[in-house]
Amino acid sequence: MAEKSLDKFKYRTLRFLDVTGFTVFDPVVRLAFREEPNKQLKALFNYMLIPIVFALFCIFVWWQVAPNHKTKSGEVPTPDVVWNSAMINHTFSTREQTKERDFLLVGDARLAAIAEVEAMAAAGTAQLAKLEATLAQHAAGNIKQLADRIAPLQARLEIIEAQSGVINAEMKAAVNAAAAAIERGEGTAQPLLAALRAEDEAKDAGRAAESFIKAQIDDIRSDKYAPLNQARLDVNAVADKLQFLTKRIDFLTTSNRSIRVAAAEEQLAETQGKLAEATTAKAALSEAKRAIRNESLIERLEQQQYASAMTIYTQINRSLFTVFIGFIVAAMVAIPLGVLCGLSRIAMACLTPIISIFKPVSPVVYLLIFQIVVGAFFPDPDSHPLFLFLNSLPFLSTLAINPALIFSACTVAACAVWPALVNTALGVATIDKDHINVARVLRLGFKDRLFKIIIPSALPLVFAGLRISLGVGWMVLIAAEALSSSDGLGKFVWDEYQNGSSFSFANILYACFVVGIIGFLLDRMMIILQRLVSFDGGSTSL
Amino acid sequence: MIKRINRLLTAAALAASSLHAEQLDVEKDTLKFGFIKLTDCAPLVIAKEIGYFEEEGLQVEVIAQPNWKQLLDNVINGELDGAHMLSGQPIAATIGFGTEAHIITAYTMDLNGNAITVSNDIWAQMQCNDPTLDTDKPPHPITADSLKPIVDAAKDEGRRLPMGMVFPVSTHNYEIRYWLAAAGIHPGMYTSTDIKGFTGGDIELSTTPPPQMPSTLESGQNVAYCVGEPWNQQAVAKGIGVPVVTNYDIWKNNPEKVFGVTKKWADENPKTHIAVVKALIRAGKWLDATDEAGNFLNREQACRILSQKNYVGADYDVLKNSMTGYFYFQKSDKRAMPDFNVFFKYHATYPWYSDGIWFLTQMRRWGQITEPQTAEWYYETAKKVYKPEIYLAAAKLLLAEGHIDEADIPWETDGFKVPTSDFIDGITYDGKDPIGYLNSHTIGNKDAI
Numbered sequence: 001m002a003e004k005s006l007d008k009f010k011y012r013t014l015r016f017l018d019v020t021g022f023t024v025f026d027p028v029v030r031l032a033f034r035e036e037p038n039k040q041l042k043a044l045f046n047y048m049l050i051p052i053v054f055a056l057f058c059i060f061v062w063w064q065v066a067p068n069h070k071t072k073s074g075e076v077p078t079p080d081v082v083w084n085s086a087m088i089n090h091t092f093s094t095r096e097q098t099k100e101r102d103f104l105l106v107g108d109a110r111l112a113a114i115a116e117v118e119a120m121a122a123a124g125t126a127q128l129a130k131l132e133a134t135l136a137q138h139a140a141g142n143i144k145q146l147a148d149r150i151a152p153l154q155a156r157l158e159i160i161e162a163q164s165g166v167i168n169a170e171m172k173a174a175v176n177a178a179a180a181a182i183e184r185g186e187g188t189a190q191p192l193l194a195a196l197r198a199e200d201e202a203k204d205a206g207r208a209a210e211s212f213i214k215a216q217i218d219d220i221r222s223d224k225y226a227p228l229n230q231a232r233l234d235v236n237a238v239a240d241k242l243q244f245l246t247k248r249i250d251f252l253t254t255s256n257r258s259i260r261v262a263a264a265e266e267q268l269a270e271t272q273g274k275l276a277e278a279t280t281a282k283a284a285l286s287e288a289k290r291a292i293r294n295e296s297l298i299e300r301l302e303q304q305q306y307a308s309a310m311t312i313y314t315q316i317n318r319s320l321f322t323v324f325i326g327f328i329v330a331a332m333v334a335i336p337l338g339v340l341c342g343l344s345r346i347a348m349a350c351l352t353p354i355i356s357i358f359k360p361v362s363p364v365v366y367l368l369i370f371q372i373v374v375g376a377f378f379p380d381p382d383s384h385p386l387f388l389f390l391n392s393l394p395f396l397s398t399l400a401i402n403p404a405l406i407f408s409a410c411t412v413a414a415c416a417v418w419p420a421l422v423n424t425a426l427g428v429a430t431i432d433k434d435h436i437n438v439a440r441v442l443r444l445g446f447k448d449r450l451f452k453i454i455i456p457s458a459l460p461l462v463f464a465g466l467r468i469s470l471g472v473g474w475m476v477l478i479a480a481e482a483l484s485s486s487d488g489l490g491k492f493v494w495d496e497y498q499n500g501s502s503f504s505f506a507n508i509l510y511a512c513f514v515v516g517i518i519g520f521l522l523d524r525m526m527i528i529l530q531r532l533v534s535f536d537g538g539s540t541s542l
Numbered sequence: 543m544i545k546r547i548n549r550l551l552t553a554a555a556l557a558a559s560s561l562h563a564e565q566l567d568v569e570k571d572t573l574k575f576g577f578i579k580l581t582d583c584a585p586l587v588i589a590k591e592i593g594y595f596e597e598e599g600l601q602v603e604v605i606a607q608p609n610w611k612q613l614l615d616n617v618i619n620g621e622l623d624g625a626h627m628l629s630g631q632p633i634a635a636t637i638g639f640g641t642e643a644h645i646i647t648a649y650t651m652d653l654n655g656n657a658i659t660v661s662n663d664i665w666a667q668m669q670c671n672d673p674t675l676d677t678d679k680p681p682h683p684i685t686a687d688s689l690k691p692i693v694d695a696a697k698d699e700g701r702r703l704p705m706g707m708v709f710p711v712s713t714h715n716y717e718i719r720y721w722l723a724a725a726g727i728h729p730g731m732y733t734s735t736d737i738k739g740f741t742g743g744d745i746e747l748s749t750t751p752p753p754q755m756p757s758t759l760e761s762g763q764n765v766a767y768c769v770g771e772p773w774n775q776q777a778v779a780k781g782i783g784v785p786v787v788t789n790y791d792i793w794k795n796n797p798e799k800v801f802g803v804t805k806k807w808a809d810e811n812p813k814t815h816i817a818v819v820k821a822l823i824r825a826g827k828w829l830d831a832t833d834e835a836g837n838f839l840n841r842e843q844a845c846r847i848l849s850q851k852n853y854v855g856a857d858y859d860v861l862k863n864s865m866t867g868y869f870y871f872q873k874s875d876k877r878a879m880p881d882f883n884v885f886f887k888y889h890a891t892y893p894w895y896s897d898g899i900w901f902l903t904q905m906r907r908w909g910q911i912t913e914p915q916t917a918e919w920y921y922e923t924a925k926k927v928y929k930p931e932i933y934l935a936a937a938k939l940l941l942a943e944g945h946i947d948e949a950d951i952p953w954e955t956d957g958f959k960v961p962t963s964d965f966i967d968g969i970t971y972d973g974k975d976p977i978g979y980l981n982s983h984t985i986g987n988k989d990a991i
Contacts, residue, residue, distance in 0.1 A: 402621060500756070500855075
């Protein structure tokens with residue numbers, strides 16, 4: 001009995017792996033149940049171990065090759081640098097959260113936090129002083145090593161300059177001699193021309209030799225001195241942290257919401273006191289007005305939220321939200337239209353030219369069109385009821401929905417609609433003739449035929465289309481966000497490119513992985529949906 | 543013990559905030575301001591990070607914008623409440639060159655802060671043409687005289703050298719044009735049909751967003767560009783170009799960026815506007831605070847803040863170069879430039895009519911304003927855009943609160959700076975005589991008086 005339920009569990013697990021497309025873990029499960037261990041081990045070796053080794057090999061190659069390619073914006077980052085930049089982004093995000101928490105902290109918790117932060121700040125200051133001393137030391141070291149390396153070149157440069165000075169003087173003398181010869185009526189024009197040409201050549205040669213050395217000196221100057229760089233990074237990291245701690249203190253004291261409310265309340269009490277003592281009508285009126293103003297100020301302060309900066313995680317959320325909005329809109333347009341096209345050849349004929357023309361249009365063009373069109377609907381987005389409503393909802397308010405999000409979503413929809421539309425039409429048009437005949441024999445009405453025969457049998461292809469659509473949408477979205485500077489992963493990448501700091505390149509590569517992994521997960525999700533609606537559990541490629 | 547200290551701290555905080563004159567009853571307390579990743583967005587960022595906005599009861603988000611056009615569009619369509627703008631932008635928008643909208647400004651964010659960078663190749667050729675440049679520390683200011691033969695040679699080959707500036711109505715455009723024209727290189731005219739400004743030019747000057755400048759220089763898309771920091775120091779740091787002249791040398795203490803909002807927004811939120819200007823004035827003062835020896839007190843901290851990725855995001859060490867009073871012209875050529883970035887000194891933050899009129903004269907000089915205009919028109923237009931009354935209202939409150947000194951603000955001015963000839967070509971500019979100024983140049987439009 002127990003064995004039977006165990007078997008059931010095993011097959012359920014295998015079925016789950018099959019549906020999700022993670023068949024690569026199949027042997028692991030079978031091995032756990034001791035099913036043909038040899039065969040499973042072999043499969044594990046072939047389909048798991050070898051790919052893992054290959055992946056490691058790729059990382060190794062990356063590690064080796066990257067530092068050899070030097071660009072003007074710095075070296076190509078190695079995997080550890082990219083990992084480091086992921087960590088930096090994570091720190092940035094937790095710091096934003098901490099600041100927000102500090103802003104809202106009240107009572108004893110706030111006092112405890114102040115003590116903690118102050119202790120940390122003191123430790124940080126001490127550490128910074130030490131690191132700065134090291135930095136100064138390395139800076140001096142750098143100046144010395146530069147001087148040491150440049151000095152011989154400089155000496156050679158001076159020699160060359162002296163030499164070319166001598167040669168130039170000789171050449172000039174030759175030219176003058178030739179010219180003088182003509183004046184005396186002894187020579188012809190030829191020697192003069194030749195002398196002039198020789199002078200030019202010598203000058204060029206001298207200049208070339210000089211610039212060769214100068215280029216070498218420049219190269220030395222732009223060589224990064226590793227210890228100095230490291231010292232700088234260390235100092236910057238600690239200084240950034242101190243900066244953050246100062247800001248925290250600020251948020252825990254003067255800028256803290258409760259403190260500000262308390263200050264306003266005190267002022268209100270003062271005003272009320274003055275109001276009670278007021279003897280003239282004018283004074284009473286002005287104090288009363290002030291009291292009312294203070295009341296509304298308190299009300300506003302109590303509602304105030306921390307204005308947080310966008311972090312990588314909020315940007316991921318926003319991108320995901322945008323892509324789903326666009327995708328759902330695309331699906332809602334594509335499926336009915338696709339069914340219509342599949343059913344009616346006239347509809348197909350009508351839509352074919354539209355599909356053919358608008359399908360290959362670049363997302364960038366759509367973006368610009370929607371930017372102009374959508375903008376016109378929201379002349380004053382801050383007070384537009386739609387945005388006021390959306391931003392009052394609990395989760396959505398963190399995404400800061402604005403017209404930029406709407407037109408990014410529209411761009412996604414405009415590009416994602418076509419694969420779903422075409423596949424749906426194909427799915428409907430290629431339904432097995434037998435199914436149609438059965439429907440005829442049963443004399444099903446249109447509605448029954450549509451929902452019992454046509455759509456169910458077209459579903460696998462519909463979902464295959466939707467899967468492509470989501471993939472396209474995700475790709476398009478990143479480009480759209482980069483171009484329109486609508487918050488999201490695309491903007492993250494673009495901002496990093498614009499920052500041009502020494503971390504930018506690593507951050508871009510990090511974003512590349514984030515985008516890729518999310519794209520992979522979205523695809524997997526669609527595969528599962530697709531497998532669940534296929535009767536035959538039809539195969540799906542990777 | 544700690545508790546007692548903290549109670550004291552809190553009490554101090556309370557006392558401090560009740561000492562302030564009461565907060566303005568602002569109409570809107572959550573604001574979004576746009577900026578471009580340049581060091582001169584500093585007043586906005588500092589006012590947020592040091593907490594000056596919060597002291598005015600404002601929660602402000604500052605959001606990076608991809609380029610000047612989109613920044614302006616976002617201010618006009620209400621997506622942003624206000625922004626760090628090029629001085630020319632409010633003026634151009636108000637007179638309808640480019641996107642039309644009535645934009646006003648009550649705060650000048652900074653003076654100077656730009657430079658012209660040429661590619662290594664052009665620099666080598668300039669050194670050939672003028673051997674005095676061929677040293678580690680060539681004498682400054684460098685004029686475009688040594689560039690002229692290169693431009694002419696390229697023109698003989700049927701090529702016009704491509705150069706970059708950041709926006710058609712940007713200070714950078716007028717500065718690089720001024721610098722070129724001062725050496726007799728015609729930068730090209732705008733006409734009613736040529737909105738790119740190439741007509742009759744010896745070179746081709748086109749728009750590139752600031753952060754992309756270094757890469758266009760590297761790829762040869764531009765051979766020279768005029769841009770704000772950190773993009774010149776970035777070129778030095780990466781070894782792809784040589785800054786030859788700063789705009790301080792082209793015109794000493796020239797106005798650079800302003801804080802712009804739409805007229806509509808300002809009318810709807812007058813108190814908020816004053817509160818914002820108050821915070822910005824304090825930020826400017828903080829940025830320019832010096833000790834007795836004249837060393838900047840807060841600039842390093844400012845660089846630290848600006849180097850955060852959600853602000854300018856460039857490396858701290860690159861930002862520090864120009865912000866702390868030094869400028870690298872080459873890796874071997876570091877010079878003291880205490881006035882490279884001016885945020886408060888010299889009454890920098892006041893919205894001068896004469897600054898507005900200078901930009902108008904340049905727009906007319908290069909044909910962006912297609913028709914001749916009267917001196918009266920220049921004055922009226924400047925008055926439409928520059929709003930010293932708002933600035934003075936904010937300054938008065940700050941003075942009462944004890945945050946600024948009497949001498950920090952030009953209380954009695956009529957809005958015109960004293961005529962100056964601090965230009966690279968020595969021509970005198972008097973804001974009260976725009977037509978005469980226009981006619982004193984060789985290259986560019988001239989109007990009958």
